[in-house]
Amino acid sequence: MTERPLTQNIRADGASTFLADYEANGGYSGLRKAVSSMTPESCLDEVKNSRLRGRGGAGFPTGMKWSFVPMGEKAGPGHKYLIANADEMEPGTFKDRLILEQDPHQLLEGMMLAAFTIQADIAYVFLRGEYVLAAERLMQAIAECYEAGYLGDNILGSGYSLHLHLHRSAGRYICGEETALINALEGKRANPRPKPPFPQVAGLWGRPSIVNNVETLCNITHIITHGADWFQTLGRGEDSGTKLFGASGNVKNPGVWELPMGTPVREILEDHAGGMRDGYQLRGFLPGGGSTDFLVEQHLDLAMDYDVIGKAGSRMGTGTMIVLDDRNCPLGMVRNLSRFFAHESCGFCTPCRDGIPWVVQLLDRFEQGQATEDDIALLEEKAAFIGGIGNTHCALAPGAMEPVNSALKYFREDFERHITAGGCTYNGAAGRH
Amino acid sequence: MSDVIATLSPEEISEIEHEIALIPRRDGAAIDALLIVQKHRGWVSDESLRAIARLLEMSAEELDGIATFYNLIFRKPVGEQVILLCDSVSCWLRGCEQVKARLSERLGIGYGETTADGRYTLLPVPCLGACDRAPVMMVGDELHTHLDETDLSVLSPEGAAS
Numbered sequence A: 001m002t003e004r005p006l007t008q009n010i011r012a013d014g015a016s017t018f019l020a021d022y023e024a025n026g027g028y029s030g031l032r033k034a035v036s037s038m039t040p041e042s043c044l045d046e047v048k049n050s051r052l053r054g055r056g057g058a059g060f061p062t063g064m065k066w067s068f069v070p071m072g073e074k075a076g077p078g079h080k081y082l083i084a085n086a087d088e089m090e091p092g093t094f095k096d097r098l099i100l101e102q103d104p105h106q107l108l109e110g111m112m113l114a115a116f117t118i119q120a121d122i123a124y125v126f127l128r129g130e131y132v133l134a135a136e137r138l139m140q141a142i143a144e145c146y147e148a149g150y151l152g153d154n155i156l157g158s159g160y161s162l163h164l165h166l167h168r169s170a171g172r173y174i175c176g177e178e179t180a181l182i183n184a185l186e187g188k189r190a191n192p193r194p195k196p197p198f199p200q201v202a203g204l205w206g207r208p209s210i211v212n213n214v215e216t217l218c219n220i221t222h223i224i225t226h227g228a229d230w231f232q233t234l235g236r237g238e239d240s241g242t243k244l245f246g247a248s249g250n251v252k253n254p255g256v257w258e259l260p261m262g263t264p265v266r267e268i269l270e271d272h273a274g275g276m277r278d279g280y281q282l283r284g285f286l287p288g289g290g291s292t293d294f295l296v297e298q299h300l301d302l303a304m305d306y307d308v309i310g311k312a313g314s315r316m317g318t319g320t321m322i323v324l325d326d327r328n329c330p331l332g333m334v335r336n337l338s339r340f341f342a343h344e345s346c347g348f349c350t351p352c353r354d355g356i357p358w359v360v361q362l363l364d365r366f367e368q369g370q371a372t373e374d375d376i377a378l379l380e381e382k383a384a385f386i387g388g389i390g391n392t393h394c395a396l397a398p399g400a401m402e403p404v405n406s407a408l409k410y411f412r413e414d415f416e417r418h419i420t421a422g423g424c425t426y427n428g429a430a431g432r433h
Numbered sequence B: 001m002s003d004v005i006a007t008l009s010p011e012e013i014s015e016i017e018h019e020i021a022l023i024p025r026r027d028g029a030a031i032d033a034l035l036i037v038q039k040h041r042g043w044v045s046d047e048s049l050r051a052i053a054r055l056l057e058m059s060a061e062e063l064d065g066i067a068t069f070y071n072l073i074f075r076k077p078v079g080e081q082v083i084l085l086c087d088s089v090s091c092w093l094r095g096c097e098q099v100k101a102r103l104s105e106r107l108g109i110g111y112g113e114t115t116a117d118g119r120y121t122l123l124p125v126p127c128l129g130a131c132d133r134a135p136v137m138m139v140g141d142e143l144h145t146h147l148d149e150t151d152l153s154v155l156s157p158e159g160a161a162s
């Protein structure tokens, strides 16, 4: 059994693993096992016992999430839905792309198993529009599955039926938020919905629905195939399984690697990413995408486990790190992120719609040398309010403020220097400032 | 009424009807329908918008609210190819602002503009999910990685993408 299940079919040449190769490497044995010798209940138990946590950013336990789906008669008449969240628009996140382009069947098998567990009869891949190559390869893989009898009516003679469709998004970061995604699938503006009701009970078209991240669903394939006990042995620390970790920025060897959960940050940044590029020093890093708090050098020996990173004041997020170096301005980086969030706000609530552009304007003042001491306090106040849990309708705004708040904490002297020096003194990677 | 719809081609209508057949409500196909028309015409004109709205049995105003919400639905004409230049954080750390400056200079256009010859429209795009190969952009359906402002040979001298 492999210790790197998620990437076992990833080839050096970047080509995709299609059905014949996927099956030759043990593919669809999990699906065969589930429909022939398991029940939805036993599948759910396996997923619960695996202690798998969602890889989409929030780290919610997958088995628990699924257990809220009404089963049998309780579900009432109509469809149930399983949706793969392949929106991947979190800045600095590039892990799902790898699987979508190079091993689409791994995702499809995971979706089939998840759908079987909650007894969904319709599944969607919600794919960001710019992933053109992934769309082509998914379409081919889906067609292969219908041909082979893995999708459609009466799958492998089991009596279970599942239809799977690809939806290509028209593009907005907020579509990745699961209730906004459901609105987008219904053809509407992608504003998040109030919760409750939770999608597990009333999601797409008002019916029970599960939305999971691509990587989460891929893990299901291996958990059902090899069992929860095996999955638990893969992690190095508290959490089970492996993770697609990544690093971008001015490191020598940016990339994405499948490593055990609990791998120390230092190992990822030094052994896999090769350390900093020559002439660059590490200032800090966002451990899991653009909406996580900065961590700094003192955190390098922390294990990449959900609770360990949480206790250090940040979040695992998507596990793809963005590394800040000493030649790029921390304020500039935060300003770039804040602009992104301001642009991508769905506009539904005022603190997010009006507040994030305000933060951008404040950061502009620092950049242009017009800021005073009072502006640091103002920025702190605004960021705390916009980021306050419960002050906005969804997690976009709190996420947007995580890099701002943590930059104020770790890079305070840079804010001060922008005031005393009358603007930005950095001469970025390519002379940006 | 059917005159309005008839401004759509039979092919467009049949592709849209195919999407409608998969879901419980006609207006649920709004985004797919907009993308289908855009695939055929490059953008969504007011006339197309009204026709799609009729076909989906919804108001043109509501449909426009949906069309303008999404980054990849174009309500103005665009060039033969749309350049989507990533301006998010990992590309920023690797110098996307220099690439932008050089691209703009080379094409003679800023964000949201189309070259005089109608070849290219330049737009910023949120993180393209290729951060290990930053800076990156898409030219039409093609992803171009490791961009360097001193070498924009992906755009051939005549302006055509190679």
Ligand SMILES: Cc1cc2nc3c(=O)[nH]c(=O)nc-3n(C[C@H](O)[C@H](O)[C@H](O)COP(=O)(O)O)c2cc1C
Binding pocket: A053, A054, A055, A056, A057, A058, A059, A060, A062, A065, A085, A086, A087, A088, A089, A090, A173, A174, A175, A176, A177, A178, A179, A211, A212, A213, A214, A216, A217, A394, A395, A396
């Ligand atoms: C603004 C915003 C954007 C999000 N974007 C994504 C995304 O692109 N992909 C993703 O899997 N989850 C995204 N999420 C998280 C989803 O809402 C949801 O928690 C996730 O898909 C659940 O999957 P998981 O339990 O497998 O992690 C986003 C959340 C927010 C608030």
Ligand code: SF4
Binding pocket: A174, A191, A192, A344, A345, A346, A347, A348, A349, A350, A352, A353, A392, A393, A394, A395, A396, A397
């Ligand atoms: S927090 Fe922002 S993105 Fe989320 S619902 Fe409010 S306005 Fe929309």
